[in-house]
Amino acid sequence: MLASTTMLFVELALIRWAGANVVHLSYFSNFILLGSFLGIGVGFLIPATRGQWLTRWAPAPLALLVILVREYPVQVRQISGEVLYFTTVKTTGLPEWVTLPAIFLLTAVIMAGIGKITADLFRQLPSLDAYRYDLLGSISGSVSFALLSWLSAPSLVWGLLAASALLVLGGRRNTLRYGIPLTAMVAALFLETATSGISWSPYYKIQLKGSSSTTRSYLVSANGVPHQSIAPLPVLMREDSPYRQAYDQTPHNPHGRLLIIGAGNGNDVAVALAHGAERVDAVEIDPRLQQIGAQLHSARPYSDPRVHVHIDDGRAFLERTKTRYDLVVLALPDSLTLVAGASNLRLESYLFTREAFQAARDHLTPNGAFAMYNYYREPWLIDRFAGTLDDVYGHPPCMTLFQKNAAVLVAGMTKADQSCAQPWRPSGPVPAAASDDHPFPYLLHRGIPTLYLGALGAILLVTLLSVRLTGVRIRSTFRYADMFLLGAAFLLLETKNVIGFALYFGTTWLVNALVFIGVLLAVLAAVEVRRRLQRVNQLVLRLMLFGSLAAAWLVPPEAVLSLSFAGRLTAAIVLAFAPIFCANLIFSDRLALAQDPTAAFGANLLGALTGGALEYLALVTGYQALLLVVATLYLGAFLAMGVTGRRQSVPAAPAS
Template identity: 25%
Template structure:
């Protein structure tokens, strides 16, 4: 490959690797609400760079190689500096509900991270404008490099923490600068770029820029305690797992522990994932006597009923407490499903002596994969399936496929005829998690043909948590009597079951009113739909199309919730929604100022039918592309197992195959069909989008493929759709270049602005209406674009 084309590929790989890395960094430093923001700000950088280059390309053409090298160097430096500066900003996402100042810090964060992408885009733009090579070859180098960069980032995150991988990714800019300077016979300058690369290596070795989590996350708060330190760590694309020991104030965390318990809990370590936790890791020496207090927890209830479970499935390893409980009660076979190998490797490695080697016991089998995929397979029937349904680390706008109606149906399908599904979770008031779990279970039971699904449920409560028990068969009188006796003995409150009166609820841990009983009674009554519609929180069940279990936000309840926030009850309104709305507002303003306004100036006076039609067409295809891409990304989370892999694979596949489609459309043989190409592409997009929906459901079926074959299969499913989506932009842009060249900057600016705004808007649409609605909206945008292009000369 020519040096200049190799340099384009290297800097493009660095930019896309930085985009994937940035999603993980923001999740660790802040929270998991920033994927849409990352895509949007990357597009902002590319769009703003295009506007500037359009104005300066004639001046830069005689100095193309040095200008490329400077931009590549600045990309690497800006990637490092932007992370270091962002970590020093006093942005606190939790305060966006009541502090307008945080919106300004969020805007600065947004613009700051767009800078590295602007420099990377400038490299590609300079190559397209100044390099003496066919445009198709330059574009191919750019897209192949970008696709490789997405996959490179996932590989690096398997080996290094995001802050440790950052210098390696930033060094791509320095390597690209050295390549292009050496190719232009500027060897001293190339040597200087490599020396700068060595400085990046020294910075990485010294731990700069480091990883500085928000001080409001649980882990930084725990580390403020004297004598507390991180004793073990594992990293992966899924999460950063850290284990903490506290010498002065030891961990003693037992969820759902009865107030009647009289035994001191065993020694513990605290396990944190992306700074969230702690999940307790309990000391175990092989003697179960010090763990007798576990019998006084809500989680022990299924084991203490009439028939003790022999085959147990634990959907999630956590710190091993559920596994210890199953071992204590003599389960003969225990299958443990854990998607993050970092957690399992810690319990088998650094913490094996402390945790008693529980994963290596003969009755225990560990499966490193997602709960949903394991449960959907055909296999043994279990007497007990346990999943902790407490709020996860993803927040309201994170996909939670393990808690959808389809997932519950799969779990119930793995139960023996008398088996039980146990769903312990944290108590939140007013109740929302508990009611959403009940409604999800009811719909799953109805799908499985249960005639009286209300009789299959039982809900019990401790002072801090709740457990929902769901059976394949209805609870009989003897089983309900056993639950009543256990609740009485351990001072647990009956939340709801079909045979209890309202007066039996809330006898020990009083809430003022039996809100759980009343809520479940309404959900199992004839006016379920009316109750769900009137409730202050959105408790509709999550589905595979809309897998946002932790999203309880109702737009119509906003005035009431805002009043509660202003009076000090900020916890009633999840801050994920305000962050997304703020991101959308910032994207609109930034796109207008940094992309659309410069494009308008460069295009001169844009008016008349041609200007309006051009704006409409490129606005619609820009929005349509982002809507379809993000809908596909969400659908692939279930198949690929986690959002980071889905993010990387989707970006890589769309970049490569849309680029191939663009190159095909720009070929000389297609110029004669330029007027028909957009309509052909739109028809293909609509057909392939429908086919992709069918393919996504097929891909969600269980299989035994490893990560790499699954990624290749996902890319193959994306390829035809992405190829078709790459055609509309160059097909009409070529017509503008030939007939109305003044409109080209206008078209570029409108398309860039639409992409920036649509990337931020897509997250809100998907959360409110689902991935299918987002896909339909994208296809509709392409159909209207087909109509608009007919009016472009």
């Protein structure tokens, strides 16, 4: 149980920490996830009599990874015209083509060592008992890391906990091999934590720098990239400021009741108060960014009694609130990270869909207005958002351009509710609107960018080579092809559930953590039920699985969104966890009958890696269609089970 807790805790910590220090990984969070699945799968596939060097040297690659990232940071450049990354920081340190493969391989080796420790313990128990403790450990690891996120604990705390667990698991037999690298890792994390201005939110590593002591201006970097600036009110109110355009272009609007999504450090809130707002609902997803603004903004906007702060996802707040506003503002809501477990969904993706714009319109007063602004980087992205507003409001929005493709879009409920010299005119073909099913506003066309295809192809090739180099014959794993397919289907199903809950309840870290814990609890419940049954009817279980998948396919997301909070929660839980429960009853039954449960579990983990790669199909099909892929994978698994069962039922030849 401790080994499994450590395994998941280290995986989650690597995703957060590496993504905070290597900006590429902020946009490819499943890069670490896939490396982890590869490593754990290999650790379980290696026979008990082999690979002991992995356990003896388990902390060494972990220390090497931390030191490599600290000494040679790599930051992303915008070089793709197919998909946008929000940063202007150029590469530093080693080239990304060196650092990124090194990080992937080191992650795989790290997790292979911890996976090997876990697998050797796994073999000492009956398969379902071992799987039960593995799940309990996974739940413990998830809860522990969620608690640290809630407490905004620094990376040093993560490292100390991981080092302590590893010392208990293997350090007693390998004092120097464990003690030296773990000490080096903790020292590196101590230096990071001791750096002036560094703090951690549930989403970012934040660094605060003062840019002017006289004007009390500050710069806020997130994951090493300039993200926000705190400016005094006179600067924000200048005639050429994008902050005031929403008010200048709606002169007849009373601006009494406002909703600001992406309130951040409080710049937009200060401008709203300066324009006479009677009430401001300030929604910000990151508690640390709001806290910095409350402490340091010279206008003290968050101290004003007219301001009501909501630490929440903006789309989730829109779906819950019944209030109508004179003005709704999307204030620079671009994130520098993805939702963990959903490799292409960014924190703000559901704010920029057609359905989100419609939800904002539905919360406007009869003469209200909607405004959004940002540094959009590309003209086609401005056209996408402006075209969507044109469709939703029935007339072109006002558009004000600034440098570097910065734009302010303002749409009144009617043309009379907006006033501008120049309404929006498309610069070229207008890209289709993003939707709740295809929430990828920064993707120009439906398709998988070549950058992703290349990375995924390399990952799958490395997986095949790694399995072969460990001495495992790939052909010998074919007997567990069904377990492989079950793993691929399960991870796709889990991803679809994370996406669904992000839409229904927000892309916050807490919702994400609760979904993962809920998935693990559903799996544990299936194991507990299977342990108490002498036999299970596979046909009935398969019919229940496909029936629950069909229900999830047939119920549209908008139908769930239209329910009250209690009804939405009930529907989301049933639609998400019923297929998981049925699928894991089938999996538990198969694991209990496996001749080599540890190898079967390893094949299942490698299948999960493949499922993580298949998630990129959503860039083409949308997320709802992934359920069809899931159903196909489960059908393939059941066909493979039939073949395996027939092979195992053939009597062995008599000894000669």
